[in-house]
Structures are given as C-alpha cells and as structure tokens.
Amino acid sequence: MSKGRTSSLMQARERARASRLKVHAERERRDHLIEEAAASYFAAESDRDELREKIAAVERSMASSVLALRALGEATSTISQLLGIDAREVRRLGSTAPETDVSKAESTPDGMQPKVSEA
Numbered sequence: 001m002s003k004g005r006t007s008s009l010m011q012a013r014e015r016a017r018a019s020r021l022k023v024h025a026e027r028e029r030r031d032h033l034i035e036e037a038a039a040s041y042f043a044a045e046s047d048r049d050e051l052r053e054k055i056a057a058v059e060r061s062m063a064s065s066v067l068a069l070r071a072l073g074e075a076t077s078t079i080s081q082l083l084g085i086d087a088r089e090v091r092r093l094g095s096t097a098p099e100t101d102v103s104k105a106e107s108t109p110d111g112m113q114p115k116v117s118e119a
Contacts, residue, residue: 059096066093 069079076094080087 059093063093063096066090070094 066079066083069082074082076087076090079090083090
C-alpha cells in the first residue's frame with residue numbers, strides 16, 4: 001500500500017470513529033430523555049395512588065358522618081340540607097359506609113338508642 005492510500009484510510013477511519021461517537025452521543029441523550037420520561041411517569045403514578053388512598057379515607061370519613069346523622073334519626077332530605085349536598089350524594093355516602101359504623105353509634109346525646117332512617 002502506498003503512503004497516500006494509508007493516509008486516506010486513516011482519515012476515513014477517523015471520520016468513521018467521529019461519526020460513530022456522534023451517533024453514540026445522540027443515542028445516550030435519547031436514552032437519558034426516555035429514562036427521565038419514564039421516571040416522571042412512575043413518580044406521578046405513585047402520587048396518584050397515594051391520592052386515591054387519601055380520597056378513599058376521606059370518603060369513608062364522610063360516609064361515617066352521614067351514617068351518624070342517619071343513626072340520630074335524620075332523614076336524607078335533612079342531611080342533604082345540613083351538609084349542602086344533594087340527596088343522591090347522601091344516599092351514595094350512606095351506602096358506601098362500612099356496616100360496622102352503624103353499630104358503633106351506641107346512643108344519641110340524650111341517652112336514647114339511635115334509630116336508622118331510610119328516608
């Protein structure tokens with residue numbers, strides 16, 4: 001091989017190496033962006049799951065309050081007016097509360113046993 005041919009081949013290899021390094025750098029950047037997007041998604045998913053758990057706990061608390069009002073003999077329409085929610089929401093909350101919540105209400109403030117109103 002002549003010196004000219006060897007020099008040309010070396011320059012071609014250098015260009016190929018530089019091109020490969022550029023492509024590799026672009027792949028690295030893209031992989032990093034993909035990883036960041038996936039990590040962001042998983043963090044948001046975790047936040048969502050925590051919020052769902054908190055919402056469920058709040059819903060149980062709201063339902064317990066509705067059941068306590070029912071156990072005190074309040075009608076759905078009265079509970080609706082008192083809480084500022086529609087009757088459908090009162091019924092929904094009353095139906096989602098655990099059955100054991102009704103049994104926890106031992107007596108009303110006047111010492112009488114509570115009655116459950118289905119109205």
